[in-house]
Amino acid sequence: MKYIQKEKAPLSLRTYRETTPNASYNGFSDKKVIREALLKEQGHICAYCMRRISLDLNNYHKPKIEIEHYLSQDNFPNKTLNYQNMLGVCNGNLSGISHCDKSKDNKSLKTLNPLKFKTSEQLINYKLNGEIVSKSNNSDVEEDINIILNLNNEQLIQYRKDALDKAKKDFIKRNPKKQWTKKMFDNEIEKYKSKKKEKYKPFCQYVIWYFEYLKNMSKYQ
16 A cells, blocks of 8 residues: 545536536546546555556456545545545456455445555555565554455465566666665665656555565675
C-alpha cells in the first residue's frame, strides 16, 4: 500500500455536483474522467495491492481499474460524490480469489488508509517470502491485510515475489561485482519512489522495503 496525495476533483464532477438537483454517483455519466484522474494521482497502481491498473480492457471488456469508495456508498451515502473518498483499484479478482475492494465490499477498514501516510506506509512491513505484515503485530492491521483486503492470497504474494526478483536481477545486472554501497541502494529506492511517465512501478513499496532491508544489513547479499 502506498500513500495517495489527493488532488482536486475533476471539473466535470464538481460541476455536476454543484448544478444538478438530487445529484447521485450513478447519475454522473462521465466515469472515465474520474478513472483518468485517479490513475494520474496514483501512478497507475492499485490503491490497495499496488498491481498495475489502467484504462485497458480486461477479458470481461471492463477497464482494468475500478472506482472504489474508501467509505462505502451503502454505509456513507453522503460521500458517494466526494472525490476525496474515491480510490482507483484493480478489478479485485484473481482466478476466483477476491481481494482489494471485492473482498472489502461494504466493510470499513479498521486502521489502514492509503489516504493517510501514517496508516498506509508506516504501519506496514513485508517479508522476503512476499507477505505483507503489520509492523507492530497490530491485530487490526493484520485483519485489514488478511481478512478485509485479502492481500496475502497466494497469487498476490507470487506477483510481489516476481516483481522483486525482476528488481534484483536488474540491479545485479547493473552492479555485477557485488561491491555494493548504501548509495547504490538509495539510488534504487529513489527510482522506485518516483514516477516514470506518470507511472509507479507495480508493487513499488515492496521493492523499496527490500532495498531498505539490504541497507541495514552488515553484509549485503
